[in-house]
Amino acid sequence: MKSYKGIVSASVLTFSLVLSGCSSSNPEESGAEAVSSNFNESGLPIVEEDITLEIAGKYDARTGSDWNELETFKEINEGTNVNIDWKLSPGSDWTQKRNLMIASGDLPDVILKLSPSDVVMGGSQGIFIPLEDMIDKYAPNLTAFLDENPEVRDAITAPDGHIYSLPMANMSKFKRSSGNTLWINEKWLEKIGMDMPETTDEFYEALQAFKEQDMNGNGDPNDEIPLSGIYGDSLHGFNFLFGSFGTIDETFLVKGDKVEFVRTSPEYKEVIKYLSSLYQNGLLDQETFTLEGSAFLSKLAAGDKANVGAFFGWSPDQITNPDYKWDYKSPIHALKGPEGHQVRGYLNPQLDQATFAITKGNQHPEATIRWVDRAYDPDMSFKLRQGPNRVEKLDNGKYGIVDPPEGFTAGEWRVKETPYNSFVYGFSQKMREQMDLSNLKPGVLDPDKDEWFDLQEPKLKNWIYPQILFTKQQYDDITRYQTDIMAYTDEMAAKWITGTADVEADWEKYVENLKKMGLDDFTQIYQDGYDTYQENTQ
Numbered sequence: 001m002k003s004y005k006g007i008v009s010a011s012v013l014t015f016s017l018v019l020s021g022c023s024s025s026n027p028e029e030s031g032a033e034a035v036s037s038n039f040n041e042s043g044l045p046i047v048e049e050d051i052t053l054e055i056a057g058k059y060d061a062r063t064g065s066d067w068n069e070l071e072t073f074k075e076i077n078e079g080t081n082v083n084i085d086w087k088l089s090p091g092s093d094w095t096q097k098r099n100l101m102i103a104s105g106d107l108p109d110v111i112l113k114l115s116p117s118d119v120v121m122g123g124s125q126g127i128f129i130p131l132e133d134m135i136d137k138y139a140p141n142l143t144a145f146l147d148e149n150p151e152v153r154d155a156i157t158a159p160d161g162h163i164y165s166l167p168m169a170n171m172s173k174f175k176r177s178s179g180n181t182l183w184i185n186e187k188w189l190e191k192i193g194m195d196m197p198e199t200t201d202e203f204y205e206a207l208q209a210f211k212e213q214d215m216n217g218n219g220d221p222n223d224e225i226p227l228s229g230i231y232g233d234s235l236h237g238f239n240f241l242f243g244s245f246g247t248i249d250e251t252f253l254v255k256g257d258k259v260e261f262v263r264t265s266p267e268y269k270e271v272i273k274y275l276s277s278l279y280q281n282g283l284l285d286q287e288t289f290t291l292e293g294s295a296f297l298s299k300l301a302a303g304d305k306a307n308v309g310a311f312f313g314w315s316p317d318q319i320t321n322p323d324y325k326w327d328y329k330s331p332i333h334a335l336k337g338p339e340g341h342q343v344r345g346y347l348n349p350q351l352d353q354a355t356f357a358i359t360k361g362n363q364h365p366e367a368t369i370r371w372v373d374r375a376y377d378p379d380m381s382f383k384l385r386q387g388p389n390r391v392e393k394l395d396n397g398k399y400g401i402v403d404p405p406e407g408f409t410a411g412e413w414r415v416k417e418t419p420y421n422s423f424v425y426g427f428s429q430k431m432r433e434q435m436d437l438s439n440l441k442p443g444v445l446d447p448d449k450d451e452w453f454d455l456q457e458p459k460l461k462n463w464i465y466p467q468i469l470f471t472k473q474q475y476d477d478i479t480r481y482q483t484d485i486m487a488y489t490d491e492m493a494a495k496w497i498t499g500t501a502d503v504e505a506d507w508e509k510y511v512e513n514l515k516k517m518g519l520d521d522f523t524q525i526y527q528d529g530y531d532t533y534q535e536n537t538q
Helices: 011-020 071-077 091-104 116-124 132-138 140-148 150-156 186-192 200-212 239-245 266-280 293-301 365-376 378-386 410-414 450-459 472-498 503-516 519-537
Strands: 051-059 082-090 110-112 166-170 181-184 225-228 252-255 258-261 308-313 350-358 391-393 399-401 425-427
Touching: 051 091, 051 365, 071 082, 071 365, 071 378, 082 091, 082 365, 091 110, 116 350, 116 472, 132 140, 132 365, 140 150, 140 365, 140 425, 150 166, 150 350, 150 519, 181 186, 181 239, 186 200, 200 225, 200 266, 200 308, 225 293, 239 266, 252 519, 258 519, 266 472, 266 503, 293 308, 350 365, 365 378, 365 425, 378 391, 378 425, 472 503, 472 519, 503 519
Parallel strands: 051 082, 051 110, 166 425, 225 308
Antiparallel strands: 110 350, 166 350, 181 308, 252 258, 391 399
């Protein structure tokens, strides 16, 4: 079974062990020597004589690994005399390679795409150097972005007061609505004579009809999948359905400043019972516990006609077959559940706190900061976020969406010349308002439109646990409990949904077992972290 997402990455334990084998050093003693005479504090070039920075990270297969040939990086590098030697790995290999790199002590100048716990623990041992002073001196674009978005500065500042990594941050308000949206094939609905479902019962009836009829018209009534998704996946999982039962799919929620563990709540039990009814009646993809992302996307795009009735994801425009992607058209709004709940989760911003960390081996940290600050220039951030091919400046000063050429999905077109979310940028609501989205496909209410967020907003509950950095001790304590508790709750959910166990019969014993595993202490760590965050940000 796939591991379930948590607020803290599952790499906490691995990285803790890795760090335990590393020699500790004082952050004040780490990093570069005195600023070189080769370095210019302003203007171009950044350095008089060429330097080369080695940067390790992961890449999206659609973008490729030769980032120096991307339009965005050609522009960032231009005139700087800073060259980049990219050491990029496929995403599937990245965590292991990163940990081996750190364990060996053979560090590049910069490491991309760590986890928040990696950064705090690495920073505490001097592997990553503090950046806040250099940001103030040499990063005017990033400083301006942080001043405009104090929530981002709070999120990237460790409890010891240092900033050890730079963020990828998208502060657009529409990103506060979950990308886990439910899409349903409207052609199939027309075929069975049903309107868009508005309740969980109506959704169940539609899936039942999808199962019983030859929806794709190929003469085989058994090759359709009524509903597909990936159990435990934040984008393609079942988050959307949780709101119909009065909760959201997170590890912890905050209600009235009290932190609650979702998986022992009565609401969670009702979600499990609904998913179990879907699975055991053949309405939910029977591979939901084993599907990998690539296999899921292949399933959505296979064949000349759609074979999936409904699925979870951000937008069919970016992940299904271009020949029938708009069979799915507008997403379903929050479904009303049996008790009248109709909730969606108000989310933290799209913010990766640990995107860019400078290691103690970097001999040019000031030049590195000046170089990466060019990514936070508003125009460059716009290109890094949207893809320079996907947008064009209009006469009215706004940016319009460029349709992808034949053979490209919108997603492929967007990342053709940019690493997208694998690198830093700072995207604001103000930039978002520069976009003219009127030429998105007609008749489609797309999550990329603010109109979609406006419709969702009345249903959004601000129960979300904020993005914070814990102390090293708290991360160590989380590691003590997280693995066993999350594995046990995953295991029981799988048994209940597939019907090998009965949630009603098991529930009391299930909660009791979790308490024996330290659930109260686990929850208290998150309560303490939340309380500290509240004190520091008010």
